[in-house]
Amino acid sequence: MISIQKQDFDHCSEYNQLRDNADSDGAIVTFTGLVRDFNQDGSVSIIDIEHYPGMTEKSLMSICSEARNRWQLGQVKVIHRIGPIAATEQIVFVGVSAKHRKDAFNACEFIIDYLKTSAPFWKQEGTPTGMKWVKSNTSDTEAMTRWFG
Amino acid sequence: MIQIKFFAMLRERIGLATLNFEYAGEKTVAEIKQQLVSKGAQWQVLAEQEVLCAVNQTLCGPESKVNDGDEIAFFPPVTGG
Numbered sequence: 001m002i003s004i005q006k007q008d009f010d011h012c013s014e015y016n017q018l019r020d021n022a023d024s025d026g027a028i029v030t031f032t033g034l035v036r037d038f039n040q041d042g043s044v045s046i047i048d049i050e051h052y053p054g055m056t057e058k059s060l061m062s063i064c065s066e067a068r069n070r071w072q073l074g075q076v077k078v079i080h081r082i083g084p085i086a087a088t089e090q091i092v093f094v095g096v097s098a099k100h101r102k103d104a105f106n107a108c109e110f111i112i113d114y115l116k117t118s119a120p121f122w123k124q125e126g127t128p129t130g131m132k133w134v135k136s137n138t139s140d141t142e143a144m145t146r147w148f149g
Numbered sequence: 150m151i152q153i154k155f156f157a158m159l160r161e162r163i164g165l166a167t168l169n170f171e172y173a174g175e176k177t178v179a180e181i182k183q184q185l186v187s188k189g190a191q192w193q194v195l196a197e198q199e200v201l202c203a204v205n206q207t208l209c210g211p212e213s214k215v216n217d218g219d220e221i222a223f224f225p226p227v228t229g230g
Contacts, residue, residue: 033230049229050157052222055206080229092230112230118208120222121229122157133158136226 001076002060004051006083009093018075018095025074027101029108031094037087039134044125047134049082049091052120056080063114067096070110071103078111080121110147117144151215153181156224162194172217178202179211181221199226 003009011032018028035047064076074097081091094111098104116137123134151172160166170181186196203222204213215221 051229052154052156052203052206052224055203055222058206059208116227116230118227119229120156120203120224120227122225123228133225134228136228140230 001078002057002064003077003079004053004056004060004082005079006081008081008090009079011090011093014077014079014093014095018077018097021075022097023074024099025097025104026099027104028095028097029101029104030096031092031108031112032090033092033112035085035087035089035091039125039127041132042127044087044127046084046086046126047091048084048124048126048131049080050122050124051080051082055120059119060115063111063119066114067107067111071098071107072100073098073103073107076107076111078115080115080119082121113140113143113147116140151181151217152220153185154220154222156222158225159194159200159223163191172215176215177211178204178209178213178215178221181215182211182223195223200224201226 015030022028037044060078077095079093085091094108096104096108117140124131125134151170153168153170155163155165182195185192200223202209204215205220
């Protein structure tokens with residue numbers, strides 16, 4: 001299940017929902033991304049996220065179904081916030097349940113790696129000198145590439 | 150007619166979020182991009198930096214064919230998560 005939303009999310013209720021529906025699963029792995037209050041040029045007070053409505057949902061669905069092709073999974077939940085988000089707030093959530101922990105760990109990491117390099121979101125950071133578009137990171141691309149090695 | 154969308158820094162530099170583009174024939178994404186670049190100074194950003202492209206909301210390469218009625222989008226490398 002995918003959710004693109006402006007409002008914050010509650011990690012505990014997301015975990016509880018995964019657990020309520022986990023049936024015979026033996027593992028739940030979650031990842032929560034936070035807005036850092038710094039970058040290489042200094043402090044960051046806020047970020048603003050733009051996305052491509054329609055393609056965003058399509059791309060996240062396709063990432064989740066690729067994860068389901070690779071591992072045996074139960075529940076999959078992805079939340080990504082859009083719009084202005086203050087530093088230290090939550091920005092993204094990935095939660096996966098599976099019969100076995102390795103499948104849950106791998107799928108969770110794969111989904112966030114894939115999301116960072118192919119889902120159409122763009123981030124601006126609010127710094128002391130104004131809003132600046134964030135440049136893509138080669139380490140994110142490398143993290144993605146290893147899944148297709 | 151095709152619809153071309155621009156996002157993030159490209160949308161700001163070009164000064165346009167959506168362009169309805171008269172289209173007939175069998176061009177590739179790269180050819181359409183080149184045609185836009187030749188429109189003038191504000192469009193040079195498409196040639197100056199790495200630009201990704203989607204056809205009908207799916208990422209695609211520069212040699213992908215574009216058909217009448219398609220939705221095309223140009224945007225910088227993504228930075229979500």
